[in-house]
Structure formats: structure tokens, C-alpha cells
Amino acid sequence: MIRKGLGYGKGKGYYNLVPIDHHIHSLSAKGISLSPISISVKPMKAKFSDGVVREVPFVEAMRPVDLENRQPPQGAEWISEEKKDGSLAFQYLDDGAVAYINRRGNNKTAVYPELTDKEPKQIKTKGLTISQGEIYAYDGRTDKFEKFLSRDLLQDPIEAKRRMETIPLTYGVFDILMKDGEWVTDKPLSERKKILDQTFNENVLKDIKIKPIGIAKDIPAQIKDLEKTGTAEGVVIKNMNSRYVSGKSHYNWLKKKFKHTADVVITGYESGKRAIGNMQMGVYDKKTGKVNYVGSVGTGFKLIEIPNLKKKLDSGKQVFATIEYRNLTKAGKFRMPSVLGFRDDISVKDTHI
Numbered sequence: 001m002i003r004k005g006l007g008y009g010k011g012k013g014y015y016n017l018v019p020i021d022h023h024i025h026s027l028s029a030k031g032i033s034l035s036p037i038s039i040s041v042k043p044m045k046a047k048f049s050d051g052v053v054r055e056v057p058f059v060e061a062m063r064p065v066d067l068e069n070r071q072p073p074q075g076a077e078w079i080s081e082e083k084k085d086g087s088l089a090f091q092y093l094d095d096g097a098v099a100y101i102n103r104r105g106n107n108k109t110a111v112y113p114e115l116t117d118k119e120p121k122q123i124k125t126k127g128l129t130i131s132q133g134e135i136y137a138y139d140g141r142t143d144k145f146e147k148f149l150s151r152d153l154l155q156d157p158i159e160a161k162r163r164m165e166t167i168p169l170t171y172g173v174f175d176i177l178m179k180d181g182e183w184v185t186d187k188p189l190s191e192r193k194k195i196l197d198q199t200f201n202e203n204v205l206k207d208i209k210i211k212p213i214g215i216a217k218d219i220p221a222q223i224k225d226l227e228k229t230g231t232a233e234g235v236v237i238k239n240m241n242s243r244y245v246s247g248k249s250h251y252n253w254l255k256k257k258f259k260h261t262a263d264v265v266i267t268g269y270e271s272g273k274r275a276i277g278n279m280q281m282g283v284y285d286k287k288t289g290k291v292n293y294v295g296s297v298g299t300g301f302k303l304i305e306i307p308n309l310k311k312k313l314d315s316g317k318q319v320f321a322t323i324e325y326r327n328l329t330k331a332g333k334f335r336m337p338s339v340l341g342f343r344d345d346i347s348v349k350d351t352h353i
Contacts, residue, residue, distance in 0.1 A: 039177075039185050039246045046107050049116040050097035056128065059177060060247030061088055061103050064236050064255040066352075072219045072256065077240050080219040082226065083255060084172050085145040085233035086136025087152060087345050091171060093129040100135070100171075102345040108135075108152070111160040114209050115171050123199065123210075127181030131196065133173035133213065143232070145261075145322060149341030173200055174213040177244060185244035192244070227258050234258045259324060261340065263351045265291060266319040269310075276306050276313075281323070281334070283351040291348060294332065297323055300339030309342070320346050328353065 041057040048054055072080070089108065092099040098116050099109045109116060112135070123129075137147040147167050154160045176196045177185050184192055200212060216222035219237060226232045234257035242252035264281040271277060278298040282291035300323070301309065312319050321342050325334040332353070 046099045048097035048099045056092055058105050062245050063249040064253035065249050065251050067254045067256040072237050079215050080222050080235040080237045081174055082214045082232040083234040083236050084134040084136040085143045086134045086148045089135045091131045093125050104345050110157040111154050113161045114164045114168055130178040131173050132175040133171050135169055135171050137167050138170055145340050171210045172213045188241045190240040261324050262353050263322050263346055265348050265351050275310050284349050295334040297337040
């Protein structure tokens with residue numbers, strides 16, 4: 001249900017719903033409906049593929065809860081979706097143009113040229129439309145996180161256009177938050193999926209780099225198949241009755257990873273023959289609000305990355321990495337960790353085991 005008579009009011013840095021009298025944020029004046037109660041947004045300016053800077057609402061992503069070793073839920077109301085090995089992104093479509101914003105609010109449109117050419121022209125909308133998906137690099141058999149990061153960290157649009165020939169990216173879309181200027185986040189997932197299918201149907205998606213994320217009703221069978229083929233990072237199991245609750249981990253969405261991977265913050269390093277030897281890793285502890293030491297890593301990163309990496313660490317900038325590891329020690333440290341890639345789309349609170 002869209003709540004009319006409510007507007008954007010500042011609260012803790014974000015724009016949460018509060019009653020208003022005469023002040024209505026400019027987004028509503030542009031035909032964008034006011035956000036439902038389940039959504040926490042803040043306005044941001046984003047440059048679209050047509051070069052026009054638009055003011056749009058930035059949404060904090062809904063986060064799944066880790067299934068860990070528990071059995072996946074069963075029942076007609078549950079589905080499972082492939083979890084691609086890439087990075088979460090929001091796609092904004094408006095007036096024949098497109099923008100891609102990652103979960104930290106960084107505009108990545110200029111370095112995703114293969115996703116900005118045909119897409120906005122083929123997907124017909126009557127107002128701002130916001131979808132959510134995963135951007136990943138596919139090598140013909142499986143998605144490769146290392147290859148994705150080699151593209152995602154580029155800042156030069158010309159270099160990105162050159163690299164897209166050898167490492168093309170795909171936008172795997174799985175949810176829709178706004179359709180033609182109207183929020184749909186308070187609708188159950190089953191209804192959002194129908195709206196998503198109408199917006200991104202097979203005829204529209206022909207020959208373009210947008211693909212719906214694969215879903216299944218038989219959850220154990222999909223898990224078994226994907227684990228065997230190694231074509232996905234894992235699955236996200238979702239309740240079809242769930243609405244979209246932004247900025248929160250919710251038990252209506254559950255994730256199960258097939259690979260042992262983790263996002264970490266680099267807390268320091270030891271000098272070595274390559275200027276950087278082992279790097280100390282930490283992850284955020286939700287209970288204490290502190291970063292806990294989880295071991296050190298000295299493999300997986302390339303020589304060409306070291307100068308820029310050392311510069312960032314020496315200047316006190318936060319550096320984040322995704323690592324792969326065999327298992328955990330009894331002390332909760334990573335055993336045989338290796339860096340898959342460095343990233344800039346997460347914060348300390350996103351680091352976890």
C-alpha cells in the first residue's frame with residue numbers, strides 16, 4: 001500500500017517516513033510516489049547513460065540471513081534463486097536512459113558500457129523504474145568473481161569499453177522496487193515477480209545483457225544441482241509472501257553459500273619482499289560493534305595491485321577484500337585463505353564470516 005500524505009523526513013542520515021504539512025520533497029513533484037513504510041530511502045543525484053543528472057531515491061538493500069547448517073524451509077510459499085558471484089546493484093530506468101548504482105550508492109554506469117547500450121531503449125517504462133539484481137562476469141560455464149572485480153574496479157570508461165570484449169558483464173535481475181514512479185515494495189514477492197516478468201520479458205531481453213535470475217520450487221533439487229555443477233555461488237531462499245524491507249536482515253530471505261567465502265576489512269600488513277607480505281584481516285561483530293581479528297592472508301593478490309594497495313593502507317583508507325578459505329579453525333580464524341579480489345562496494349558492517 002502506498003502511503004499518501006507522507007513525505008521524506010530526515011532521521012539518522014536517511015529519509016524515513018514522517019507526517020508532513022507543507023514540505024514535500026522534490027522527488028514527489030517529479031511524479032515519484034512517496035515511499036511505503038517498509039522502505040528507508042535518501043535522495044541522491046545520479047548521472048544516467050544519456051548524460052543527464054537526475055535526482056533519484058537511493059534504497060538500502062534488504063539482506064538475507066545466513067542459513068548456515070540449518071535445513072532449508074519447505075512449502076508452496078518458498079522458492080530458491082541462484083546467488084551469482086558478483087555484486088549487488090540497483091538499476092534505474094527513466095525516459096530511455098539507465099543508471100547502475102551499487103549498494104554503497106556509487107554510480108557505476110560509466111564502467112558498465114555493455115549494460116547501457118540497448119537496454120534502456122528496449123525496456124519500455126512510463127516513469128522511473130527501479131530493479132535490483134546482481135552484476136557478474138560469466139565465462140561460458142560459471143560466473144567468476146575475480147573477473148568481475150577486474151572490471152568493477154575500473155574507473156576509466158574507455159578502458160571499460162575495451163575490457164568488455166574479453167570480460168563481458170551481465171545484470172541478473174531478481175526483484176523490482178518501483179514501477180513507473182510507483183513503489184511496489186509493500187506488495188508480496190509473488191506480485192513483484194509478476195511485475196518483474198512483465199517489465200523484463202523474453203522478447204525485451206533478447207540480445208541484451210540482462211537475464212532474470214533462475215528460480216526453483218524444488219529447493220533441495222536446485223541446491224544439489226548447483227552444488228554439483230558449480231555454476232553459482234549459492235542460493236537465496238525467499239518467501240513469496242514477503243514484502244521488501246530495506247536495510248535489514250530478514251528471515252523471509254535466507255542464503256546458502258556453496259563456496260567458503262567471506263568479506264573482510266584489511267586492518268594492517270607486514271612488510272615483505274613485495275612491499276606487502278601478509279595482511280591482517282578483520283570482520284565486524286554485530287554483538288560488540290567491534291572488528292575481530294580473523295587471521296592473515298598473503299596470497300591471491302597480484303603484483304600490479306600492490307603499489308595502490310600499499311598507498312591506501314598507509315594513508316589510513318579502508319580496504320576491503322573477498323577471500324576464499326578451506327574452513328575455520330577452532331579459534332574462528334580462516335584456514336588457508338586466499339584473496340579473490342579487492343572491492344569498494346561494502347562497508348565495515350558488511351564484513352562477516
